[in-house]
Amino acid sequence: MTAEYKVHGSVAVITLANPPVNGLGLSTRQGIVDGLDKAQQDAAVKAIVITGAGGAFSGGADIKEFGTDKAMQEPNLNSVIAAIENASKPVVAAIHSVAMGGGLELALGCHYRVAAPGCSIALPEVKLGILPGAGGTQRLPRVIGVEAALNMIVSGEAIKSEMLAMLPGQKLFDKLVDSPEALAAEALAFAQSVADVRPMPLVRNLPCKHPEGDAYFQFARNMVKGMSKNFPAPAKCVDAVEAATKKKFADGMAVEREIFINLMWTAESRSLRHLFLAERAASKIPDVPSDTPKREIKSVAVIGAGTMGGGIAMNFLNAGIPVKMLEMKQEALDRGIATIRKNYEAQVAKKKLKQDKYEQRMALLSTTLDYADLKDADLVIEAVFEELGVKEAVFKQLDAVMKPGAILASNTSTLDVNKIANFTQRPQDVVGLHFFSPANVMKLLEVVRGEATAKDVMATVMAAAKKIKKVAVVSGVCDGFIGNRMIEQYGRQGGFLLDEGCTPQQVDKAMEKFGMAMGPFRMGDLAGNDIGWAIRKRRYTEKPDMKYSKTADLLCEKGRFGQKVGKGWYDYVPGKRDAIPNAEVEQMIADHRAALGITPRKISDEEIVQRLVFALVNEAAHILEEGIANKASDIDIVYIYGYGFPVHRGGPLNYANEVGLFNVVQAMKRFAQNPLDDAAFWKPAPLLAKLAAEGKTFN
Numbered sequence: 275m276t277a278e279y280k281v282h283g284s285v286a287v288i289t290l291a292n293p294p295v296n297g298l299g300l301s302t303r304q305g306i307v308d309g310l311d312k313a314q315q316d317a318a319v320k321a322i323v324i325t326g327a328g329g330a331f332s333g334g335a336d337i338k339e340f341g342t343d344k345a346m347q348e349p350n351l352n353s354v355i356a357a358i359e360n361a362s363k364p365v366v367a368a369i370h371s372v373a374m375g376g377g378l379e380l381a382l383g384c385h386y387r388v389a390a391p392g393c394s395i396a397l398p399e400v401k402l403g404i405l406p407g408a409g410g411t412q413r414l415p416r417v418i419g420v421e422a423a424l425n426m427i428v429s430g431e432a433i434k435s436e437m438l439a440m441l442p443g444q445k446l447f448d449k450l451v452d453s454p455e456a457l458a459a460e461a462l463a464f465a466q467s468v469a470d471v472r473p474m475p476l477v478r479n480l481p482c483k484h485p486e487g488d489a490y491f492q493f494a495r496n497m498v499k500g501m502s503k504n505f506p507a508p509a510k511c512v513d514a515v516e517a518a519t520k521k522k523f524a525d526g527m528a529v530e531r532e533i534f535i536n537l538m539w540t541a542e543s544r545s546l547r548h549l550f551l552a553e554r555a556a557s558k559i560p561d562v563p564s565d566t567p568k569r570e571i572k573s574v575a576v577i578g579a580g581t582m583g584g585g586i587a588m589n590f591l592n593a594g595i596p597v598k599m600l601e602m603k604q605e606a607l608d609r610g611i612a613t614i615r616k617n618y619e620a621q622v623a624k625k626k627l628k629q630d631k632y633e634q635r636m637a638l639l640s641t642t643l644d645y646a647d648l649k650d651a652d653l654v655i656e657a658v659f660e661e662l663g664v665k666e667a668v669f670k671q672l673d674a675v676m677k678p679g680a681i682l683a684s685n686t687s688t689l690d691v692n693k694i695a696n697f698t699q700r701p702q703d704v705v706g707l708h709f710f711s712p713a714n715v716m717k718l719l720e721v722v723r724g725e726a727t728a729k730d731v732m733a734t735v736m737a738a739a740k741k742i743k744k745v746a747v748v749s750g751v752c753d754g755f756i757g758n759r760m761i762e763q764y765g766r767q768g769g770f771l772l773d774e775g776c777t778p779q780q781v782d783k784a785m786e787k788f789g790m791a792m793g794p795f796r797m798g799d800l801a802g803n804d805i806g807w808a809i810r811k812r813r814y815t816e817k818p819d820m821k822y823s824k825t826a827d828l829l830c831e832k833g834r835f836g837q838k839v840g841k842g843w844y845d846y847v848p849g850k851r852d853a854i855p856n857a858e859v860e861q862m863i864a865d866h867r868a869a870l871g872i873t874p875r876k877i878s879d880e881e882i883v884q885r886l887v888f889a890l891v892n893e894a895a896h897i898l899e900e901g902i903a904n905k906a907s908d909i910d911i912v913y914i915y916g917y918g919f920p921v922h923r924g925g926p927l928n929y930a931n932e933v934g935l936f937n938v939v940q941a942m943k944r945f946a947q948n949p950l951d952d953a954a955f956w957k958p959a960p961l962l963a964k965l966a967a968e969g970k971t972f973n
C-alpha cells in the first residue's frame with residue numbers, strides 16, 4: 275500500500291507515499307480508502323488529515339497507469355473522493371509543494387484545505403490532451419470563480435498557493451499557514467478545531483454562476499479556438515466548465531466524465547502522454563545509473579564566437595554560469611560579443627528580460643585570444659569550422675592546456691567524435707554536444723557518446739543540459755547522429771517529389787498542413803541550402819550508389835543558398851521571412867524534369883506526407899537497431915524539439931505506431947515500386963519489418 279496511516283491524539287493522518295510525486299495509482303487510492311475506513315472505525319479519532327510524503331502533496335493521477343486496467347480499477351479517483359465526502363468525520367487536506375490534477379481534485383473533495391505557501395497548484399490535464407476527470411472542472415469554479423478556474427483549466431499552468439489565497443472570496447483554502455515547516459502542526463490543530471462541526475462543508479454544495487453566462491462562454495470559446503489548433507481538449511474544457519454553471523452538480527459531473535473518457539482515447543492525448551514520459555525518459559541512460567557521481571561545472575569556455583558559439587555561451591550565461599569565449603582575432607571576439615548584446619537587447623526591448631538581469635549576464639562573460647586562459651574551465655565546448663583538421667588543432671591545444679578532469683566537448687554536427695577524442699590523450703573526457711541553431715533558442719541537445727566517453731562525463735553533461743533548460747538526448751557516433759542522419763532521407767524524398775511533379779510550395783504546404791513547423795524547402799532555405807550541397811558532394815564519392823535528385827544542386831549552382839542571400843527555393847524580402855514562390859525556380863525544376871524525360875504527375879498530399887515521414891521512420895528504425903539511439907522515444911524527442919515535428923503527432927515513431935507498423939511497411943512496399951524513387955531505401959529496416967510482422971509497435 276502506498277499510503278501510510280498514523281494517529282496523532284484525536285486526529286488520524288493519511289500520508290500518500292508513492293514517490294516521486296505521490297501519483298494516485300491504484301495502491302495509493304486503496305491506501306486512502308483503507309485509512310478512511312480505519313479512522314471512521316476508531317472512536318478515538320475525531321478528524322482526519324490527508325497529506326503527502328516527500329516533495330509533493332500529489333502530482334495527480336498516475337500517468338504511467340493510463341491506458342492500463344489499473345487506471346479504471348476501483349477504487350477509482352471519483353470513488354475515493356466520494357468516500358471522503360461521505361466520511362462521518364471531517365477530512366482536512368494538508369497541501370504542500372505540489373497539488374496538481376487529481377491531487378488537487380482530491381483536495382477539493384475534502385471538507386477543508388490547509389495549504390503551505392509556495393505550493394504549485396494546477397489542473398494540468400489539458401497538457402496531456404485530457405481534462406480533469408475527477409470533478410476538477412466542477413469544483414474549482416465553485417471555490418475560485420468561473421473565470422479564474424477556466425483560465426487554470428484551459429492553460430494547465432500552475433499558480434502559487436499564496437496567489438490563489440489572495441483571490442477575493444476564494445474558498446479554495448480555509449487556511450494558508452506561514453511556512454511549509456508549520457504545515458503539519460497547523461493542519462493537526464485545524465483538524466481538531468473543526469472536529470465537531472456538522473454538517474461538514476462540501477465544495478459541491480457551493481453555487482456556481484457567471485453573471486454574463488452565454489456571452490462569457492462564447493468569448494472563451496473564441497479565445498481557445500485561436501490558441502489550440504490541432505488539440506481538441508481546450509475547447510472541451512470550456513464545455514465542461516459551462517456545464518458547471520448551468521447544470522446540477524451531478525449532471526455537470528456526468529458531462530465532465532463523458533468528455534474525459536472521449537479525450538483519453540484521442541490520438542492527440544496519446545501523443546502528449548507519450549511525450550511527457552518520453553521527455554523524462556530521455557535523460558536516463560541505461561548503463562549510467564542516476565547515482566553516478568558528477569563532475570562540477572562552475573565555469574565554461576567556448577571556442578569560437580560565431581553564431582553558434584555565441585548562442586551556446588548565452589545558454590550558460592542565462593543559467594548564471596561564467597563563460598570565457600576564445601577566438602583567433604580580436605575583431606571576431608568583438609563581433610561575437612556585439613551579437614550576444616544585440617540578442618539580449620532584443621529580449622529587453624520585448625520585456626522578456628529585465629535590464630539588471632541583462633547586465634548580470636554580460637558580467638559573467640569574458641574573452642581571450644589565448645588558450646592558456648581557458649585552463650581552469652570545467653567544461654570547454656568547441657564551435658569552430660566543421661572540418662576535421664581544424665578540430666584536430668583545437669583539441670590538441672585543449673589537451674595541452676586544460677586542467678585534468680575538464681570535459682572537452684565538440685559541437686560537431688557531422689564529424690566522428692571518436693576521431694576527435696583520439697586527438698587527445700584523454701578520450702574519456704571527450705563528448706559531443708550538438709546544439710541546434712539558434713543555440714540559445716532551440717531546446718534540443720544531442721549528446722554524442724564516444725566509444726571512450728566516461729560514464730561520469732555522460733552523467734555530468736546530462737545534468738548540465740537540464741540546468742541550461744535543454745532537452746538532452748543521447749546519440750551514438752554515426753554520420754549526422756540521430757537527427758541529421760534521418761533528415762537526409764527526408765530531404766532526398768523531397769527531391770524525388772520535385773522530379774516527379776511537385777512544386778516546393780506543394781510539398782511545403784502538405785507538410786505544414788500535417789503540422790510541421792516548416793516544410794522541407796522552407797527549412798532548407800532557413801538552414802542554408804549550401805550545407806546540404808556540401809554533404810551531398812561528400813556522398814557522391816562515399817556512396818556512389820545512393821540515388822539523389824539533382825534539383826537541389828542546380829539550385830545551389832545558381833547561388834540560391836536560402837534566406838541568408840535573399841533567395842533559395844523561394845525569394846525573400848530583406849527583414850521578412852515570408853517565402854515568395856519564384857518562377858525561375860519552378861522553370862528550373864520543370865526543365866530538369868523534361869531533361870530526365872519525366873512526365874509530371876499529380877501527387878496527393880497524403881503521398882507527400884507518407885513518403886517524407888516514413889523516410890524518417892525507416893532510417894530511425896536502422897538507427898535504433900544499430901544502437902545509435904537508446905530507445906524509440908528518444909528519436910521522437912529529437913524530432914519534436916529539434917525539427918518542428920508536430921507535437922500532436924507525438925514524433926515520427928509515435929506517428930508510425932498510430933498509423934500501424936503493418937500499414938507503414940505496406941506503404942514502403944508501394945513506394946519501392948516507383949521507378950523514380952529509391953527502391954533500395956524502401957526495403958523496411960529489419961527491426962521495422964519484424965515489429966510489423968509481430969503486430970507490435972516501437973514502444
Ligand code: 3H9
Pocket residue numbers: 294295297298333334335336337338351352372374375376377379398399402405406407408410551554555
Ligand atoms: C490526472 O490527474 C487525471 C485526473 O484529473 C483524473 C483521473 C480520473 N504520474 O517532471 P519531473 C514523475 S492527469 C506519474 O521531472 P519536476 C515523472 O514521470 C495527471 N508520474 O519533476 C518523473 O518520473 P521519473 C495530472 C509522475 O520536479 C518524476 O515524477 N498531473 C507524475 O520537474 C519527476 O518528474 C500532471 O499532469 C504523475 N502524475 O516536476 C502533473 N507526475 O523520475 C505532471 C510526475 O521516473 N507532472 N511524475 O522520470 C508535472 O507537472 C511535474 O512532474 C511536477 C514535478 C510538477 C509534478
